[in-house]
Amino acid sequence: MGKKVLVIGEVRNGDVRGVSYEAVSAGVDIANGGEVVAVVLGEDVRSLAEPFISYGSDRVIAVNHPQLKGYTTDAYQQAILQVIDEEKPDSILMGHTSIGKDLSPRLAMKLGAGLISDAVAVEVSGEEVVFTRPIYSGKAFEKEAPVGEKVMATIRPNNIEAKEQDESRTGAVETFDVVLKDLRTVIKEVVQKATAGVDLSEANVIVAGGRGVKSKEGFEPLQELADYLGGAVGASRGACDADYCDYALQIGQTGKVVTPDLYFAIGISGAIQHLAGMSNAKTIVAINKDPDAPIFEIADYGIVGDLFEIVPLLLGELKKVEVRS
Amino acid sequence: MNIFVLMKRTFDTEEQIVVKDEQVDESGAEFIINPYDEYAIEEAILQRDEHGGEVTVVTVGDEEAEKELRTALAMGADKGVLIDREEIEELDQAGIALILSTYLSEQEYDLILCGNVAVDGGSGQVGPRVAERLGIAQVTTATAITINGSQVTIRRDVEGDEEEVEVSLPVLITAQQGLNDPRYPSLPGIMKAKKKPLEVIDLDDLDLDEEDFELKTRNVEVFLPPKKESGEMIDGEPAEQVKTLIAALKI
Numbered sequence: 368m369g370k371k372v373l374v375i376g377e378v379r380n381g382d383v384r385g386v387s388y389e390a391v392s393a394g395v396d397i398a399n400g401g402e403v404v405a406v407v408l409g410e411d412v413r414s415l416a417e418p419f420i421s422y423g424s425d426r427v428i429a430v431n432h433p434q435l436k437g438y439t440t441d442a443y444q445q446a447i448l449q450v451i452d453e454e455k456p457d458s459i460l461m462g463h464t465s466i467g468k469d470l471s472p473r474l475a476m477k478l479g480a481g482l483i484s485d486a487v488a489v490e491v492s493g494e495e496v497v498f499t500r501p502i503y504s505g506k507a508f509e510k511e512a513p514v515g516e517k518v519m520a521t522i523r524p525n526n527i528e529a530k531e532q533d534e535s536r537t538g539a540v541e542t543f544d545v546v547l548k549d550l551r552t553v554i555k556e557v558v559q560k561a562t563a564g565v566d567l568s569e570a571n572v573i574v575a576g577g578r579g580v581k582s583k584e585g586f587e588p589l590q591e592l593a594d595y596l597g598g599a600v601g602a603s604r605g606a607c608d609a610d611y612c613d614y615a616l617q618i619g620q621t622g623k624v625v626t627p628d629l630y631f632a633i634g635i636s637g638a639i640q641h642l643a644g645m646s647n648a649k650t651i652v653a654i655n656k657d658p659d660a661p662i663f664e665i666a667d668y669g670i671v672g673d674l675f676e677i678v679p680l681l682l683g684e685l686k687k688v689e690v691r692s
Numbered sequence: 693m694n695i696f697v698l699m700k701r702t703f704d705t706e707e708q709i710v711v712k713d714e715q716v717d718e719s720g721a722e723f724i725i726n727p728y729d730e731y732a733i734e735e736a737i738l739q740r741d742e743h744g745g746e747v748t749v750v751t752v753g754d755e756e757a758e759k760e761l762r763t764a765l766a767m768g769a770d771k772g773v774l775i776d777r778e779e780i781e782e783l784d785q786a787g788i789a790l791i792l793s794t795y796l797s798e799q800e801y802d803l804i805l806c807g808n809v810a811v812d813g814g815s816g817q818v819g820p821r822v823a824e825r826l827g828i829a830q831v832t833t834a835t836a837i838t839i840n841g842s843q844v845t846i847r848r849d850v851e852g853d854e855e856e857v858e859v860s861l862p863v864l865i866t867a868q869q870g871l872n873d874p875r876y877p878s879l880p881g882i883m884k885a886k887k888k889p890l891e892v893i894d895l896d897d898l899d900l901d902e903e904d905f906e907l908k909t910r911n912v913e914v915f916l917p918p919k920k921e922s923g924e925m926i927d928g929e930p931a932e933q934v935k936t937l938i939a940a941l942k943i
Contacts, residue, residue: 371831376755388750403797403814423796437782437855439857440820440829440830441829447730452833460851464851465832465833465849465850465851468808468809468816468833469830469832469833470820471815471817471820472785472789472815472818472819472820472821472824473821473824473830475817475821476786476789476820476821476824476825477824479786479908481784481786481907481908481909482785482786482815482817482908482909483815483909484814484816485814485818486813497726497912500815501812501814502812502814502914503703503709503716503800503812503814504705504811504814504915506708506709506916506917507709507711507716507914507915507916507917508915508916508917509767509911509913509914509915510911510912510913510914510915511909511911511912512906512909512910512912513908513909513910514906514907514909514910515906515908523817523877529736550830551857551859551860551863552829552835552857552858553830553858553859554855554856554857555845555857555858556855556876557850557853557854557855557856558853558855558856559853560852560853561853566850566851566852568851588816596943597804605793607850613848614869614870615852615853615854615870616836616852617869618788619703620717620727620811621705621727621811621869622869629941629943639706639708640705640808642781643705644885645706646917646926647917651923651943652937652941653923663923663925664922665920665923667920667923667924668921668923668924668925668926668940669923669924669925669926670926670933670934670937671925672924672930672933673930677927677933677934680931681934681937681938682860683724684931684934685938685943688938690789
């Protein structure tokens with residue numbers, strides 16, 4: 368028998384995040400012929416509900432409330448618990464994002480459920496659902512299965528492919544009223560620091576710099592390259608410790624773990640600390656003046672050379688290629 | 693102010709991972725305080741120094757974790773508590789959170805701090821699970837904490853953006869990198885730590901037994917990622933190198 372899967376969608380800067388559709392994709396597999404219900408929360412999110420259907424949801428529930436405009440633990444938890452109480456899903460999925468990490472363990476504790484965090488793959492065979500997740504910052508992996516029928520999991524962005532959008536799919540978009548009270552945290556201010564609006568954890572292309580970049584200014588060409596490729600800038604711990612950039616950009620064991628399609632490691636030697644955060648990127652390009660830098664051992668393409676020469680040349684050449692084609 | 697820090701003993705971040713008999717082989721590995729918990733310990737000490745009170749560092753583990761508790765005491769914490777879990781073979785995050793929250797529910801706490809994630813299991817569940825079971829507010833991934841009476845203002849990292857939130861005590865806060873610079877234990881600190889109280893309690897003391905720990909998730913397999921095939925080094929003059937790279941990447 369199929370399962371009923373609830374996917375908690377996530378809105379950032381007025382748009383549904385890609386990982387929400389990736390979670391729907393996992394939900395379709397887990398439901399195994401059952402029903403996938405997406406829930407999207409915000410101040411006024413009805414207009415964001417429709418695409419969930421074309422990505423594979425059978426129904427979408429839009430929860431509108433002024434107190435859901437920004438994320439707070441209490442407001443989201445109360446709203447989602449009211450939806451869960453009505454829908455009684457067998458499984459709950461969401462993105463392993465800032466919101467997912469904050470909310471899902473709390474929900475799981477409340478519901479008495481197990482939770483598999485940061486899943487990068489799902490295998491379904493009949494009733495059995497097995498998730499793969501990185502441990503030791505990606506130095507190893509484990510396969511975890513829920514005990515019993517209930518499944519709760521968070522999905523790491525950029526790993527499970529969203530289903531192809533099918534505009535011919537139809538499904539109900541419903542609104543759901545919630546009552547929120549006794550909210551304990553108040554958001555006073557949001558400072559957008561993330562570069563160029565591209566979220567590091569969801570970026571398809573990351574241009575990361577290390578100590579070899581030598582200064583704050585040294586990161587400017589990296590930023591240009593990232594902007595050109597529609598990607599985000601990242602950094603090694605060394606570069607953050609040296610104050611070339613904000614810790615928010617740090618990739619590694621302490622810092623973010625990323626899985627982009629293309630990763631440029633520029634002036635990064637490749638300490639274990641850093642490799643733990645990016646070694647699962649699909650294609651890795653290393654640019655370093657030291658031919659013995661360990662980063663070359665895991666790179667798909669390596670260039671030994673001066674990054675201050677190579678990076679501008681690379682950007683210039685990319686722009687030329689575009690003009691020609 | 694009574695501050696509790698939830699600490700985990702983890703593999704040293706520089707350790708290579710070896711899988712043996714379908715488990716991560718721990719023999720001979722170096723252990724440390726989970727780096728994110730170090731930020732929590734440092735913050736607890738700083739807040740205590742500013743507002744007075746006491747810092748208690750709690751861990752669930754076996755006797756080997758006494759070493760990391762002593763390190764926390766040497767940094768400046770006042771008390772260590774080791775909750776011995778030896779009688780329970782396998783514990784998931786729900787089980788650890790049950791133990792910690794049962795212990796904490798018998799304490800008087802104003803502030804509970806822990807790392808936002810541990811570098812071994814990496815699930816980041818225990819903090820929020822404990823807050824839920826205690827019925828208190830939580831704020832995760834804090835990069836700055838200011839306490840004024842019972843009001844707490846917290847800067848938190850939201851995937852690169854920063855958010856400022858306000859909340860009242862008691863609250864559980866998880867630490868993000870950048871919160872502070874954890875100190876190294878000083879020699880006098882290490883000497884003093886030897887005399888500080890380190891309490892060992894077991895699950896009986898908390899009225900918990902095996903039946904309270906039904907696993908909600910099970911481990912099927914542990915494996916190492918496939919070795920990457922060695923890549924291609926692109927030689928030549930810089931101008932040629934970038935052309936070859938662009939052609940190879942098809943961008």
